[in-house]
Amino acid sequence: MEDRETTYTLVFAVNGERFELSSVDPSTTLLEFLRSRTRFKSVKLSCGEGGCGACVVLLSKYDPVLKQVEDFTVSSCLTLLCSINGCSITTSEGLGNSKDGFHPIHQRFSGFHASQCGFCTPGMCISLFSALINAEKTHRPEPSPGFSKLTVSEAERAIAGNLCRCTGYRPIVDACKSFAADLDMEDLGINSFYKKGDSREVKASKLPLYNRNHEIPTFPEFLKKEIKSKMLLNSENHSWYNPTSIEDLQRFLEFNEVNNRTRMKLVVGNTGAGYYKELDRYDNYIDLKYIPELSMIRRDHTGIEIGANVTISKAIEALREENKDEFHSGCEVMLKKISNHMEKIASGFIRNSASVGGNLVMAQRRHFPSDIATILLAVGSIVDIITGSRHEKLTLEEFLERPPIDPKSVLLSIKVPSWAPINSETNTKLLFETYRAAPRPLGNALPYLNAAFLAEVSPCKTSDGIIINNCQLAFGAYGTKHATRARKVEEFLAGKMLSVGALYEVIKLVRASVVPEDGTSSPAYRSSLAVSFLFEFLSPLVDPSSEFSNGWLEGCTGNLLVDAAKNYDHSEHIKIPTLLSSEQVVELSREYHPVGEPITKAGAAIQASGEAVYVDDIPSPVNCLHGAFICSTKPLAWVKGIKFKPNSLPDGVIAVISFKDIPKGGENIGSKTMFGTEPLFADDLTRCAGQRLAFVVAETQKHADMAANFAVVDYDMENLELPILTVEEAVKKSSLFEVPPSLYPKQVGDFSKGMAEADHKILSAEIKLGSQYYFYMETQTSLAVPDEDNCMLVYSSIQCPESAHITIARCLGIPEHNVRVITRRVGGGFGGKAIKAMPVATACALAAHKLRRPVRIYLNRKTDMIMAGGRHPMKISYNVGFKSNGKITALHLDILINAGISADISPIMPLNMLGALKKYDWGALSFDIKVCKTNHSSKSAMRAPGEVQASFIAEAVIEHVASTLSVGVDFVRNINLHTFNSLYLFYEGSAVEPLEYTLPAIWDKLARSSSFYQRTEMIKEFNRCNKWRKRGISRVPILHEVSLRATPGKVSILSDGSVVVEVGGIELGQGLWTKVKQMAAFALSTIQCDGAGDLLQKVRVIQSDTLSLIQGGFTAGSTTSESSCEAVRLCCSILVERLTPLKERLQEQMGSIQWDMLIFQAHMQAVNLSASSYYVPDLSSMKYLNYGAAVSEVEVNILTGETMILQADIIYDCGQSLNPAVDLGQIEGAFVQGIGFFMLEEYLTNSDGLVIAEGTWTYKIPTIDTIPKQFNVEILNSGQHKKRVLSSKASGEPPLLLAVSVHCATRAAIRDAREQLLSWHGLDGSGSAFQLEVPATMPVVKELCGLDNVDMYLQSLLSS
């Protein structure tokens, strides 16, 4: 028996500091504690449900007997504080910081340009750190100096569960890979450490040194000394208990039953809370981790028994352990396959604390769509449970089929039996495979369906075939209560010799057996997956040369089955890198040095270490309260009242603020744009689901969130018309927003004439596009602090503080000079923190004004998703006329935009759309665009608002024309590209000059650099040879019109020569501060004194303050960086002009003059060293066009609908880039966000318009396994553009449009799949038109490839 000591206080360490707590609310998470009770703010809250990795910390445990430290990552948002007793926590601050020196991880993240907004970065750094130190514990050979024992594949997988919305992951992967022992230095991308041409040795030597022997200790010595024995927290103060034996546990449970008024929870990793989103607190928590029987792993010849507490990570290790003595190789292969499957469950930081038992109990009790239940069901596992004193052993199947086990039942263990070896007499062989179809191949996504199949097969004695002696087929997660065995199919197969005919019967049976329950999404797709997987499993038994055989049944027929066993082992956990090396080409220009240099983003290192301060990191002022919104769930209803269950006013709640609390003289206003205002709160009538009804203010964020969650709104629909929920109804009822004529784009040419010239016409074709959510990693947040004399200071994470400032003043009815809005940095905006951040700031200000106390809010992800609105959905119908050669002569579009309930920025949408839609020469272009007012939440600007949809519409028309003519799409694109003359006609008013029209050159260059034509031929061949995988390639041009807006700037030179800069633009991660710094350094260097050439380090850009710099405007539309730069250049010119006479005088007197001395003298001589400016762009150059093109190649698995992006090549014209590293980051990040829109992200609502995709479980943004495997980007330096800001061009939004190439490539692959499908029907499939929806998710793709393609294939074989 181990030594254990009971403690009554909770003791642990964070970054080497000791913490001891005598009383804790046991529902407190580690994240809550770190963020609210320590100075360590690097742990970020982003999802609160285990799905994003922003909160990842390293948890270290010390074993005093073995004297070993175990280190692993966990999500601090789910880990309960009481469960870390005796542990040590390391956060990114603990690795290094600005005072003591950064860790090489921080330095490399910074130098590889892997941090943009920085909100994901500390979590990424910890995930990498954990992988590094664990690799060091292996017995691998010593790596070369400066490298670790980590492999490239491990480096990539280390961050597989961490989400980043800004970078597109490629630079993050580079930073991680740079530590790997097996790295080829050539595989690393652009960075600030070395130059491309440097030798490998030089490159390696220039990376910030990683010294393996000097790694920081993760477990402090003082805690080791304290933990002489394992410390067990058993404390009534904490309501937390750690039983150490089953008997102990039974006593606790009995005691609890006697006092059965208490609500008790058994916990292990507490990750289940991420799925069930439990907010309420239990009376008692029983931590099962210290019961030895529940934590053991026992192996003998009968099988492997895994204690219920064993984490999934530990189970994976155990299942992979080789031990030839106990299990036959066939069984060992099976166990490895189980472990490989388990590695796709959640992400590393969840698997490290999630227990196998917890997973199965969730599956049994609450119908969780478990992977573990399915795969263990197929192998006939046995569970061991106790209920009170009753001990039972059941099959997993019996366990799952029982009614939900009661709270006092405890799962002790699960046993995977050993399976019989090959019987050499009967020549039988065991086959086992597992499957899952999920939107992310590496995990962190629940499957649409999972399956595991076990079969015992032997050769037929009388013929060449193979007989299935028996089999166990399990399916799960497809919308049933729990995983099930397909008994009818098993019975059908038992003893059968497999043939094509038998296979056909089998799949019919499967389709009938695997039927999701009513209400499950994509039911037919899920059933088709069951068919696909079983077909994949069985088809090699019919045809050993099948695509799926992998050689594992080679020689399987006749007497060669024993030999086949050698081929069967394809379970090896193959660790191939996920991403291939990618190439970035940038042309540097030193003309305006340091402008044009790829310098590291300002603040990247402090973002990595977690020292960068976001709004929610600002310590709460004394007496601070916290708010949460109560939102409507109805689209149109009277709000009769709001009550709380179960109390009248829940714990900790101070007030509930609504429109009734708007002060006298104030207005019910939550946001404003040039098109109007939106109310802060609904009045008596709510006009959309998601509308703010009230703001609960409570002592803590948790209390506020819980109260808002438990609020019950009393609605009434009396005397109300039906809400308008579709654009068609809006048109019928003339519910439209007015578009000012000056903003309505102009038609081009004569449509009727163009149609008359056409040889062919397509009439009334329709397209629908859905919405997209911003998924900034930092949700909306604000802090309002009342100040003296009726003033209000508001910190807001916002893209337009000026508008928030005005809104707050109007809401409170106070003059604008009483309000000050401060924004330092924003943890991702993408348009979502422009208009939508205003009501958040205003609600805090209103509450603070009323309660005379500071009030803050950090929106939980669910509320953020419900309120955000997002991208505009739309419905498009078009008529297009074209010549037989593909030249389009006329296009007419009718576009209905769903703008939601308020105008927001929606009336600008037609203009935006046309700016991108006119990328082709349509001959004549006419359109009717209506901005519809509906009872949906108001839609707002999202990165490339309108432009991305328009770019898609243009491609859909082109694709439609091509398929109608049965000619290549690329050919039709080519023939319709603008000549300069047609461009001039279509973009009258934009600054268009022949030399600037770089698109034709980009178009041709990209074809060459991406080997477009050769690859197109290779793909044809690939598709001819492969039945179940089809590839597609597509080259797409983009054209994106942007315009500059007026922007202020202020530059001040302090007495020591350091420079402080203020600009209207906000740093959102897009590198605005970095470019501004470069510009200030360049513009001041024109003074030409000694040391002025090196001013970069002396410049600091500071937070935006709406009273210090007024008229800040919006940070939106891609041009704020350049206009802020121009404003700064103007300020610097003023300063240089003021300083020049003094400089000349001093130079004359002293021969030369240093910058510092010049400034010192200027201060002495009362030169005004602060200058401000307001840059107003010249009307003639306000608008300009951006050009780029992309080639994408994808591979579609037509059995599952999965699309893999094999390669993307981009060329983008950045003019003369202000900072190529920053622009590259914008291009890659935007492209990946575009992939999200086109391929993955479903922002679903219910029939009332209420958002139902409310978090990371249902909303899937791209991850490292869904970006292009190879991602090559070239930034074209198109030289001088006299009218631009130092010849630069925008990069923030236009590259997002390029992602349409992925969608088009997918369409190309599907086209081939459909042709094949029709050929199985005996039909000619060429030229058949079809629409591919956006996003092209797995069910959408599979449906187009044929939900019944397996059936059709088999039928075709049977009939041939």
Ligand SMILES: Cc1cc2nc3c(=O)[nH]c(=O)nc-3n(C[C@H](O)[C@H](O)[C@H](O)COP(=O)(O)OP(=O)(O)OC[C@H]3O[C@@H](n4cnc5c(N)ncnc54)[C@H](O)[C@@H]3O)c2cc1C
């Ligand atoms: C982001 C995320 C993604 C995920 N993705 C997947 C996935 O793709 N596939 C998949 O299969 N799973 C997935 N999971 C589920 C995950 O496997 C489970 O959350 C985890 O295994 C539960 O273990 P735990 O120790 O954290 O349980 P806890 O959260 O501590 O407990 C879960 C429940 O089980 C009860 N319980 C725990 N142990 C016992 C016991 N021994 N006896 C009786 N009751 C017990 C608890 O009281 C509680 O009700 C995911 C989870 C997260 C958070």
Ligand code: FES
């Ligand atoms: S905040 Fe913890 S995983 Fe997202």
Ligand code: FES
């Ligand atoms: S840098 Fe990763 S989310 Fe912004």
